[in-house]
C-alpha cells in the first residue's frame with residue numbers, strides 16, 4: 001500500500017492485496033491503524049486493520065482520525081453521553097478534545113470546553129461554550145452551564161477529579177487523563193480483539209466524519225523532513241486540532257505551524 005503516514009495511523013491506496021482482501025482490490029483508498037512503523041511510503045497492513053476511506057474526506061483528515069477519534073468515541077460511549085447531558089471537556093480545542101466536544105454536541109448534549117482565550121471563537125463556531133482554564137474555573141463553569149454538570153472529561157490531566165467533585169459530577173461520570181491513556185494503550189495492543197475493536201471504532205469515526213458530525217481541524221502539516229518541528233509543536237501543548245506529518249506532500253507550502261498560531265495570539 002502506498003501511503004501518507006504517521007506512526008500509528010495509515011492512509012493510502014492499495015497497490016497489491018491478498019486472497020483475503022477481496023473488498024480491497026488494488027486502487028482502493030483506505031484508512032487503517034498499526035502498532036508502529038507507519039512512517040514509511042509502502043507498508044503491509046492486515047485486512048483486519050483497514051476500512052474504506054470515504055471519497056469526501058481529504059487524505060489529511062482521514063489520516064488524522066484513528067487514535068484521537070477512536071479514543072474520543074470510546075470515552076463518549078463509556079460515559080453514555082446523550083441529549084440530557086451537560087458535559088465539561090478539558091483541552092476542548094486539542095486533538096482528542098475537539099473531536100469529543102463535537103461528537104457530544106452531535107449526540108445532543110450541552111457542551112462546555114475548557115481552553116485558552118485564543119480558542120474561544122474556534123469553540124463557539126462549533127457550538128461549544130468556551131470556559132477559560134485556571135484559577136476560578138469552577139465558578140466560570142457553573143455560570144456557563146446554568147444547571148448541573150452531569151459529566152466531565154479531563155484530557156489535560158490537572159486537577160480533573162477535584163473539579164469533578166467541586167461541580168458535583170455524579171459518580172461514574174468522570175473520565176480522567178489516566179483513563180484516557182488506558183484506552184489509548186488498549187487501542188495500541190496487537191491481539192486480534194484489540195485490533196478488531198480499533199477497526200470498529202475507526203469505521204464509526206470515519207462514518208461520523210463523512211457525514212460531518214465533526215470536522216477535524218489540522219493546525220500543522222509537516223513534511224517528514226520537518227518531523228522535529230512537528231514534535232516541537234506538540235510539546236508546546238497548545239496545538240489546535242491535529243498536527244500531522246506527510247511523506248510526499250502534494251502542496252509543499254506548509255500550513256501555518258500550530259505554535260505560530262499560539263505565539264501570534266499571545
Ligand SMILES: NC(=O)c1ccc[n+]([C@@H]2O[C@H](COP(=O)([O-])OP(=O)(O)OC[C@H]3O[C@@H](n4cnc5c(N)ncnc54)[C@H](OP(=O)(O)O)[C@@H]3O)[C@@H](O)[C@H]2O)c1
Nearest residue numbers: 067068091093094095096097115116119133156237238239
Ligand atoms: N492528538 C492525538 O492524536 C491524541 C491521540 C490520542 C491521545 N492523545 C493524548 O490525549 C491528550 C490530549 O492530547 P491533545 O492532542 O488533545 O492535546 P495536547 O497537545 O496534549 O494539549 C493541547 C491542548 O491543551 C490545552 N491546554 C493547555 N494548557 C491547559 C490547561 N492548563 N488546562 C486545560 N487545557 C490546557 C490547549 O488549549 P489552549 O491552546 O487553548 O491553551 C490545547 O487545546 C494527551 O495526553 C495526548 O497524549 C492525543
